[in-house]
Amino acid sequence: MKHVDHFLDAFFWPDSVAIVGATNNPFKMNYRILENLANLKFNGRIYPVNSREPEILGFKTYKRLQDIPDKVDLVVMAVPASKTMGIIEDCAQTGVKHTVIVTGGFSEGGEDGKRLHRKIGAYVKERGIRVLGPNTLSPVNTSNNFVISFNPVKKTRRGNLSFAFQSGFYDPKIAWIFSHLGISKILDTGNKMDINELDALKYYSMDPETRVIAMHIESLHGNGRDFFNLLKSVTPRKPVIILKTGRTRAGSRAAASHTGSLAGENDAVFDSAIRQAGAIRAQTLEEFFDLAKAFSFLPLPQGDRLAIITLSGGEGVIATDACEANGLKLATLGTKTHETLKEIFPRWEIPLNPFDGGVCMEFHLEKPEIIFDTLTAIPKDENVDCAVMQMPPNFFYILSQNKETPARESHSPSERYIEMILKMKRSEKPFALWSTSMDRGEMEIIEAIESHNLPVFQSPERAVKALAEMARYRRRTRMADRTN
């Protein structure tokens, strides 16, 4: 259980876990908690606690925590708020030191809820019992497939990215997260009775499996100075992406009501503090996931020079605007690259950056694979620090129809298409795709591409913005290195 020598080890790496409120009724949310652990083959010992059922999903159940004949590292409670105090007392009695309260209805639950929150809070503090939540859907650790969720999770995907949320809003997205991102850990601090964002940041900063940290924050837990000091020490080693919500007065009131947290930092003050601490602020929910994906999938660009490959001049213009607007520079490709690309030019000279692969394709439909092989010269060019390419939505169709390169038996068109695309990654420089037509058929291809750590963004602007933030981070950390 000991991994980074921090009390959160017990939450991410429990050897034994009790699920209080486990149920055999698939119509209840709680059913998913045990079902997921069973389906995902969580590799610890599982003890469902239920007073009526002898067995749930093949696991022997126990009427009370006291009946479990084993040391329990972590107790996950999903019982009505009113019953939680009793379970906490059972924890104290059996020596359980780590608990997760999934249920809501505490500090956000009217006067009764607030009273209960204070009562349990005082009780656990006195006895040294650590509490995650209440009102949390987590933890998640993909290394041992310990996943606490209300939504069915069929697979996880390991990666170097760890999230901290201050809301369960990520939970309905969990299947999407595992289809598009590589995850190490997720912690939802919920109503923060005890464990808060400072603990999460501390753990992730020490965790060797976490290379990129993404934090959703609604309010700081009255520990602003500690948080910013820690943040400042983490960001030179690990990029920290922050989505701060409750920015406006109305938003901060809404935040206060749903997790019971105090509203209040002035947004401009918060903004300047996290920037000084070297964190990256995501402006929107989409940008939060975009940046998390980019930083976790890609190496940092070694400079500001961007190459753009399009399949439509129109989107090339948009990408170029985004390049200049976000402080990147259009790379000037070298003469050697020019010689290589000339092979696939139409009958006339075309600009090298943005490079319109579409016009090449249109005039050389008979050799789509050669066109792709040629395009790999662009990210390899020594004047290029990073590159983006429009994902050709119909190219796999053309490719599959091409008579000169018949499909191999074992390869479906999209597999061959994905192979082509992956060749672009070989330069060891950050390379990203964008695709603006999110057809259902294409989603499958995007998932497959992203499973190779090649990010696909939903617009040219978003692809360029992500690379620009990476270049900015690289520049800043390098400057900080020099000053130290």
Add this chain to the structure above:
Amino acid sequence: MKHVDHFLDAFFWPDSVAIVGATNNPFKMNYRILENLANLKFNGRIYPVNSREPEILGFKTYKRLQDIPDKVDLVVMAVPASKTMGIIEDCAQTGVKHTVIVTGGFSEGGEDGKRLHRKIGAYVKERGIRVLGPNTLSPVNTSNNFVISFNPVKKTRRGNLSFAFQSGFYDPKIAWIFSHLGISKILDTGNKMDINELDALKYYSMDPETRVIAMHIESLHGNGRDFFNLLKSVTPRKPVIILKTGRTRAGSRAAASHTGSLAGENDAVFDSAIRQAGAIRAQTLEEFFDLAKAFSFLPLPQGDRLAIITLSGGEGVIATDACEANGLKLATLGTKTHETLKEIFPRWEIPLNPFDGGVCMEFHLEKPEIIFDTLTAIPKDENVDCAVMQMPPNFFYILSQNKETPARESHSPSERYIEMILKMKRSEKPFALWSTSMDRGEMEIIEAIESHNLPVFQSPERAVKALAEMARYRRRTRMADRTN
């Protein structure tokens, strides 16, 4: 053919069309042009021109335009640039007055291409032949299913939205467009040898089928003053959404190279001119499609008061921030609505706006349909001008499993779910959904929902931004009404 008494009638409503360069070879891009017209049952007469094939896709072919025993309203040319002059001469000889040049390689195609562009341009001008393109993929008219595209189009969808593009970049997205938007017409002006954005705007302003206009502009065709004057006269009657690309110096150079247009308006000048003319400027490609969808699907809000319904407090905070940041106000719901909503409260009082339907659901899992019926009170509240709701990703699952409301034989879970959602629309006020987990399975549901003109946006920020732009437009046009 005469519809709005404008020469573009011949482009949108040809009774007879010749496709020069039609082919029997499905490996060629051109194949799609005829295939689409056949599949979509374009209701005009079709004459493929091909010197070798006697028949293509069941249509009798003709060796030359001269051989067609009918008046041809429109000639669509998809032949190599070098052969275009000859076809244009054939047009002149047979009295054809309206032509579409699909092929690229003219003003963007090096010195030879530029020379050819000028030569054909002078020739057609002298003879009064109108040219769309070169380098265009259009027109599209869903009323007669006249669709010129390089991509397979299996269905169209009629609506009140008309697009003008200055690039074929929309074409690979055409299937997505027809799955998510209701379209009247599309015109891609390409290299603008003759027909330009002013013609498109003029036509759409007169077209009774077009209620919302969305224009992608890379550069104005040296007709800025005329364009802005026309724009000003159109915007009080029909909203015009503009995506101006080539905003930066590098972007405008890129624009010049791919359609051969002159670079050049200063972006700030352009920006202020279109705003003065009452048009709505989309800041990104995604926003362009978002706004086009919102304006074409929804009635205008009669005021600024927004109601937010979430299924996660966290996304409610984000929507609330977006509400305040975009100049909308959180609506204060009336006491009657409060009484109604109390029925589905958890055990405690919760704020009405943003309203957390998720916490209600969590505490009343046995009555999901009642919860939805109750939520319809929110958009109906007299203090609400517009409403947004988070689309519950897993709700259809819960709903389908509910024992008290067994699935009717003929209804799949998602059909019942969609029925529930559609109830929210009954207030006749603008109502939009957002969904941030774009799973493959969910895309199908989103398509079904959007087929009922209920827009689904990909984030809370984007849903709120779209409604805010509509409220702003409404305010501005109302003010303009008063001043006149």
